[in-house]
Amino acid sequence: DAKTTQPPSMDCAEGRAANLPCNHSTISGNEYVYWYRQIHSQGPQYIIHGLKNNETNEMASLIITEDRKSSTLILPHATLRDTAVYYCIVRVANNAGNMLTFGGGTRLMVKP
Amino acid sequence: GAVVSQHPSWVICKSGTSVKIECRSLDFQATTMFWYRQFPKQSLMLMATSNEGSKATYEQGVEKDKFLINHASLTLSTLTVTSAHPEDSSFYICSAIGTSGGNKQFFGPGTRLTVL
Numbered sequence: 001d002a003k004t005t006q007p008p009s010m011d012c013a014e015g016r017a018a019n020l021p022c023n024h025s026t027i028s029g030n031e032y033v034y035w036y037r038q039i040h041s042q043g044p045q046y047i048i049h050g051l052k053n054n055e056t057n058e059m060a061s062l063i064i065t066e067d068r069k070s071s072t073l074i075l076p077h078a079t080l081r082d083t084a085v086y087y088c089i090v091r092v093a094n095n096a097g098n099m100l101t102f103g104g105g106t107r108l109m110v111k112p
Numbered sequence: 113g114a115v116v117s118q119h120p121s122w123v124i125c126k127s128g129t130s131v132k133i134e135c136r137s138l139d140f141q142a143t144t145m146f147w148y149r150q151f152p153k154q155s156l157m158l159m160a161t162s163n164e165g166s167k168a169t170y171e172q173g174v175e176k177d178k179f180l181i182n183h184a185s186l187t188l189s190t191l192t193v194t195s196a197h198p199e200d201s202s203f204y205i206c207s208a209i210g211t212s213g214g215n216k217q218f219f220g221p222g223t224r225l226t227v228l
Contacts, residue, residue, distance in 0.1 A: 036219075043116075043205045043219035044156070087155075099146050100207075100217055102156040 004088045009107040012082075018075040020106050022088030025069040030092050033064060034100065035073045037084040044087065044102075047073065078110045114140045116208050118220035125196055126228055132192045133223045135206030141186035142208035146217070147179075150203040162189050196227045 005023040012018040024033065032051050036044040048055055048062045050071075055062045061074040075082055087105040115138040125131050135145060144163050148156040160181050162168040168181035180192040189208075193200055203224050207217040 034216075038156075041203070041222070041224070043118075043207075043222045046216055046218065049216070099158050099161055101158070102148075104155055 004090060004103050006086075006088055006103065006106045008104060009109070011109045011111055012075075012078045014080055014110055014112050015077055018078040018082065018108060018110070020073040020075075020086050020088075020108065021070065022073070023070045024088070024090045027068050027090050028092075031090045032092070033062065033068075033071050034089045034091055035060070035062065035086065036089065036100070036102075037082075037086045038105070039081075039084040047086075078108075080110050080112065082108065083110045084108060114138075114208075114210055114216075114218040116142075116206065116218045116220040118204075118206055118223050120223060121221060122224040122226075124226045124228065127197050128195055130192055130194045131196055131225060132190055133204055133206075133225075135189045135191070135208070135220050137187045137208045137210065137218070140208075140210035142189075142210055143186070144209045145183055145189040146207045146209075147181060147189075147191050148205045148207070150205060150222075156205060159191075193225065196225070198227045201225055201227045 032049050034049040035047040038044045047059050050062045064071045085105040085107050089100050117136045119134045147159045149159050150156045158171050159174045160168045160170045162181045162183035164183050164186050170176045183189040203222050205222040207219045
């Protein structure tokens with residue numbers, strides 16, 4: 001699986017949009033971009049994933065650049081409960097045996 | 113969404129004893145389950161991959177005789193830490209992939225093991 005690079009930490013004001021970047025310049029054509037987050041002392045939670053088109057769900061939006069070498073996770077109105085470590089992972093989606101390889105992630109601190 | 117549970121949520125044991133951690137997929141059948149370990153302020157590290165009815169595949173550096181994995185059914189996998197020592201103290205997390213849902217992994221809430 002391709003390696004990803006994320007900033008180690010970010011701050012965001014409560015109520016503002018949180019934009020979390022991820023670089024995955026070596027991504028292959030059949031690899032998807034997945035985002036998970038881990039709130040302190042809990043298991044990771046799935047947020048969103050995409051291949052090349054932008055995606056949106058009830059939690060977040062995922063913007064993938066046209067060359068697919070980077071992406072941005074957007075939390076439109078961050079709340080204090082969004083404070084967590086956010087992991088960007090690239091993985092082949094149609095292979096159930098492929099595990100997720102976690103990097104360092106971005107520690108997002110939402111401040112009042 | 114799919115729910116994965118773990119039991120116990122935390123456990124404290126004496127050095128030299130064995131501890132079993134259960135991972136269950138509550139509302140779906142899990143073809144594959146993964147076990148991760150996470151030390152404080154570090155990321156998750158994959159320990160092993162288990163498929164129902166077959167032997168687990170361990171990552172390099174993980175002792176298969178120390179971390180016994182049994183995936184006896186499509187909804188249950190167990191991790192037994194044998195002869196636990198203080199350095200085994202960690203946060204153990206399982207995840208499961210079902211037969212539907214785009215092969216998304218769903219994670220359990222984790223089990224915090226403290227070995228005295």
